[in-house]
Amino acid sequence: MSERTVLYIEDNFHNRRLVRKILASRGYTVVEAESGSQGMDMLRAGRPPLLLLDIGLPDVDGLEIVRWVRSEAALRNLPVIAITASAMRGDRERFLEAGCDDYLSKPIHAVELLQLVDRYYPQAGDPPANDPAPAP
Ligand code: CA
Numbered sequence: 001m002s003e004r005t006v007l008y009i010e011d012n013f014h015n016r017r018l019v020r021k022i023l024a025s026r027g028y029t030v031v032e033a034e035s036g037s038q039g040m041d042m043l044r045a046g047r048p049p050l051l052l053l054d055i056g057l058p059d060v061d062g063l064e065i066v067r068w069v070r071s072e073a074a075l076r077n078l079p080v081i082a083i084t085a086s087a088m089r090g091d092r093e094r095f096l097e098a099g100c101d102d103y104l105s106k107p108i109h110a111v112e113l114l115q116l117v118d119r120y121y122p123q124a125g126d127p128p129a130n131d132p133a134p135a136p
Pocket of ligand 1: 010011012054055056057058
């Protein structure tokens with residue numbers, strides 16, 4: 001598969017459209033989930049190479065999702081970038097502690113988003129995205 005896919009869990013239509021546009025400009029395909037539960041269903045169905053995760057979701061808290069991802073053998077090593085409006089002191093630590101690899105604060109800026117996605121997207125030579133995690 002030549003397309004580069006990213007799963008984005010975000011309830012806000014405008015943010016989804018913006019992220020889709022920015023990432024499409026670099027050849028990424030954005031698969032979107034509109035709610036936390038939909039996103040979790042999609043993660044159960046197949047591991048994407050990279051997850052962009054809104055923290056403020058109406059149904060499931062984003063931090064709860066990332067903790068669940070880290071507890072699942074098949075998803076444990078999935079790179080997760082949190083996207084959040086919350087920029088209070090201590091938030092970064094809270095997100096990283098919950099299991100996020102990095103985080104981006106809203107409003108979303110194209111350059112910052114692309115830098116992060118390029119940094120965390122698996123490179124050729126990394127294990128294929130659909131391989132299950134190695135047995136412990
Ligand atoms: Ca939101």
